[in-house]
Amino acid sequence: MEPDAETISAPRQLGKYRIKRGIYTEEQFQKNYERNTPSPRNRDFRIQGRVQCRFSWARFRKIILKMFPILNWLCAYRVREWFLSDIHAGLSVGMVQIPQGLSGVLLTRLPLPIVNGFYSAFCCSLTYVVFGTSRHISIGSFSILNAMVADVLKTLNFSPVLTANGTFANFSDANYMKSYMEALTLTASTTFLTGIIQLLLGCFCLGFVTTYLPKTLIDAYLTAAALHVIVSQFSFIFGIVINFHMGPLAIFYNLFHYCMALPKANATSILLFLVGLLMLRVSNCIKITYKHSPVAFPMELLLIITITIIANHVHLHAESSMLVAKMVPHRFLPPTLPDLSNLSRIVAHAFSLAIVSYFLLIFVGKRYACIHNYNISSNQELMTVGLCNIFSSFFKSFAVSCAISGTVIQEKTGGKTQFAALIGASIMLVVVMKLGHFFQSLPNAVLAAIVMVNMFPFLEKFMDIPTLWRQDKYHFVIWIVTFAAVLCLGLDIGLVIAMGFTFFIITVRSHRMKIVMLGQIPNTDLYRSLSDYKAAAEIEGVKIFQCCSSISFANMRHFKGYLLHKMDVKAVPLDENEMRALISVSLSSIGLERKDLKCACVCDPPEPLPRIPYTEKLVKRLHRDNESSSSSLNLIRWSKFESKHSSGTLTTGMSQTQHAQSTAIRLRAARPETGKKKDEGKRTRHSSNLGVDTSTTLLCQEPVQLQSTEFSTYPVHTIILDFSMVQFVDLQASDLLRQMFHMFQNIGISVLIASCHFSVIEIFEKNDLFDDCVTKARFFLTLHDAVLAALEQNQRPETVELSIGEPEQELDEGLTEEQKERSLHSGNNKDISSLKTTRSELLNEEPISDLFRTYSLQSETEMNVFQQYDAPPPEPGDRDEEWEQKWKYARDP
Secondary structure, eight states, rough: OOOHHHHHHHHOOOOOOOOOOOOOOOHHHHHSSOOOOOOSSSSSOOOOOOOOOOOOOOHHHHHHHHTTTHHHTTTTEEEEEEHHHHHHHHHHHHHHHHHHHHTTTTHHHOOOOOOHHHHHHHHHHHHHHOOOSSSSSSSSEEHHHHHHHHHHHHGTTOSSSTTTOOOOOOOOOHHHHHHHHHHHHHHHHHHHHHHHHHHHHTTTTTGGGGGSSSHHHHHHHHHHHHHHHHHHHHHHHHTOOOOOOOOOOHHHHHHHHHHTTTGGGGGHHHHHHHHHHHHHHHHHTEEEETTTTEEEHHHHHHHHHHHHHHHHSSSSOOSSHHHHHHHOOOOOOOOOOOOOOHHHHHHHHHHHHHHHHHHHHHHHHHHHHHHTTTTOOHHHHHHHHHHHHHHHHHTTTEEEOOOOHHHHHHHHOOOTTTTHHHHHHHHHHHHHHHHHHTTTSBBBHHHHHHHHHHTTHHHGGGGGHHHHHHHHHHHHHHHHHHHHHHHHHOHHHHHHHHHHHHHHHHHHHHHHHHHHHEEEEETTEEEETTTOOOOOOOTTTTEEEOOOBBBOOTTTTHHHHHHHHHHEEEEEEHHHHHHHHHHHHHHHHHTOOOOOOOOOOTOOOOOOOOOOOOOOEEEOOTTOOOOOOSSSSSSOOOOOOOSTTTOOOOOEEOOOOGGGGSSOOOOOOOOOSSSSSOOOOOOOOOOOOOOOGGGGEEEEOOOOOSSSSTTTOOOOOOOEEOOOTTTOOOOHEEEEEHHHHHHHHHHTTTEESSSSHHHHHHHHHHHOOOSSSSGGEEEESSHHHHHHHHHHHHOOOOOOOOOOTTTTOOOOOSSSHHHHHHHHHHHTTTTTTOOOOOOOGGGGGGOOHHHHHHHHSSGGGTTTTOOOOOOOOTTTTOOOHHHHOOOOOOOOO
16 A cells, blocks of 8 residues: 555654753853863873883874875775776876977977986876875976976076077087076976975975865966966967067967967968867767766877878978977986075075966866865875976976876876876886887977867866856955966966965955844744844843854954944943043952052062953934934933923933934833733833943933834843854953943943853953953853843833923823823822832842942042932923033033
8 A cells, every 4th residue: 555645745743842941051050060071182191110112003004095195096996997997098198298298398498308308207207196195187297387487597698599480599509508508407406496395385284275275266276277378389379489478467478479470370280270179179079988987089199199190201381399309409318416506596486386386286186186076185295296396306307287188188088096197107208218209290289289178178167157156256256366366467476366365355254243133933942033034023121142253353343333333322432530430440359559659669570450341431322313412422301391292201221223312212111010900011121220321311302203113112131142153252352342241231231142152161261251240140051041031130020210390291101090190199299200210130240330339530520420310300490501511411522
């Protein structure tokens, strides 16, 4: 019997859970539950009698496999599956390396001994097979690196061997031969120093830098490098020789010179290039499958062999490497140690070559490692390419790196391991030693077609630009900047600019502060963004902010500004007298006597500096659209209302309304009696202990309609910071948090932190965040614990002291009938009707404002910021001007 379709498609109903527990703070949780003591990193070992050395086969095996990565794939080599594929790939790579080694002189215009170049390529390939971690890299010469050697030769004022018109210098001249040998020595020294720099960088494990480079930068860099390679092949395509430029804007100079030399182009070379390009593109349509694995048709191998045979029997009138091979003065020079006397002259060029050589190798290696799902070691690759360059310098050869075209051929022809590169290097050396003169007649245009076709996979990354724009704007900008910098400024300078810009973007993105206001999903312990979820409701008297990134010196100002903006306050620096009062409090807390004049011996240890908890105070923000407000501090201001429907309502606490000064704050108090009907309005909690800043005490004007329903008019008594996504808080940000704790506590608003990771709490302890006001009792395990604690501390009914200036004034219509009756009874005596407010202190701590009452200032005019006033109502004959002079309103500058 088959199950019903509805039964199969019905979603599985999730279970429910119900947990009953108390509210946990971090302090209480650590007392109830003991943490596991971490194992010490540094242990003291006692040497008793003799030292025992232990040998571990597992560790020895791990070290050997790390030093010689060839053992990783050699011991697990699948002969039946991989052998034929590696043979196929090795044949294709080896045959392509032959014409590449013969034609490299056209860019450098310095003909190296032919056999030396192939010996160097073989030794480098063998070294990479043993020490390299990539399975598809084909090591060898790179045309752009070879062209960078021209900058080194300029330091010797060496005139090129191959002139711009394609003719060679006179090697019979003894002075010119001496200069030629000095150029070879300088080239070998540059290659050797390049290898030494790479080896040293690898020993210091600086290859980790590539970990911070995104795939976007790698793709853009390789795309620009592919364009540089394509432009370098124009000499082979058109059969012309130009002064190849390197450096900033070199690609545009070269294109201009090629365009100027087009009238001298060889038509046969262009035709052979087009034929080869067509055949290679057609070969992509031929599909070969071997044991369920696709294998590319070996068109490069077939094309090289076919055109070589034709060129040896028919004169094609195309440029080839035959003329270069015949004019080389030395076919082979024995390996020697490089000359180290001129290293100071080439250290800058060598460092540039080392950086470009390594990053080109690691970028291509990471690309194919990602495609074939294996990992490569960046430090091992750095040391390996350094060894390759050191061996290459013994043969007076150029610096080596990843041969991009050879790597693409090795991968697409089915190469599985570095065994294919070993076969290719062996075939290359054997063929050159025995049949090298046959390949000298191969037209260079055919090689240019092979190189250009193998650059197309990198140019296809242009198609990713629209996708990057839709998915991630940051990576789109990184791609554009990297490509433009490398294309215009070269592979070395462009790489530095691309890396610097990428690190800048990563820093900005990681430190970009994002704060979200949260609300509670009704009847749950879930909290979500108020702007994203309609069901999320704001809790009365509680503001919840979720920090979505770490807090550091880079974003702490934004963090502070966001909180102050949402709380509709601003920070004002304390004046000199206020700072003196805080210093007095700090000195008394550390037990020091306060003396105006004190003599001490210089031998005595210096006294600790007083710790000032905060340097700013919070005042109500003044809105420009409110004409009735005459002071930024907004102290208690009395005014008369002509309309009897207007009410004078005294509200203590912070309002979240953007236009709080022009909005009537309606006050609803809960009935203390239990048998009567509940109030229709929301309860508003007030504090009688708010003494620091009376600017938060506001007598509202005529009631107007709220402009936005997003904000509420009840006062805020608690701010909760959700630190569940905060990974670290640095020293400056910790100091800012401590100040904000004190500043908000000073105006009667408690700040709680929820879901803070223990590692962040340890950072707070190291940064000396905690004091008498900021304790671990303010840190809660979960956000719901913090909300429940905030509501529990403020759940008692309070009354509010209302000062009414005239008996005919009435309370707001939101008050209950019973409260209206009370106000009318008390209004008959023309006295102040007071409903005394009592509020339990949060976490049983004394508000920071009480400290000022202990250390009050002598000047009465300066005490209005720190103390709470019980101001009598104005008499009927009093004038507003006299009242303002008496209380000294602080004007907004």
